[in-house]
Amino acid sequence: MTDKEFLHAFETTDLSEADFNHAAHVRAGFLLIHRHGFSRALAHYCEALRALTEHFGVPEKYHETITIAYLALINEQISHDPGGNWTAFCKAHPDVFSKEALAVFYTPAQLATPQARATFILPRPGQRP
Template structure:
């Protein structure tokens, strides 16, 4: 499936839950960020994720802080990456596959909070 077919499937509801794992999240982020300015890409990602979680009956699964933090990290890394292959990008940035990536930016209790799910929360580690 091409990148645009993948995004169409995500946005139209044709993508199955088992097809949307963590690597697929990174793929979607890469696609949106390559085709839109950062803020537009972040809104597109939020809209796609919220619609996806609603479709699968898990409205409360969407997490604003995780989404925006991950989009920021991916955008930063894409700036320095040569090429358009999201799989090569992921291989060049293996820490993006680690679910603990944001632990160096946030305390677990902050990420687990309802506030962080609803809006972007910034946190300085060590405080």
């Protein structure tokens, strides 16, 4: 699937749950940041992801803190090579594809709170793992 087709499928909830793995989350964020810049991409991404979790029948899987933190991490990595394409990004930033990438910012207990799921919480330096 081309980037354009993938992004359209993401934005219109035309992806299967099986195809929407962690790498697909990262790809959608990468493409939206390139298209809109971080601020606008964040709004588009959160809206589309909420719609997708609703479509899959698992709205409780949406996690505001994880979503925003990962997009910020993707954006930071893009800033190192703003003209790069998806393939180059994957090769240059394998750490973004780890589900543990946020472990340097948040403890599992912090991310497990209802507050973190419902609203973005900032990392607390004194409470990091």
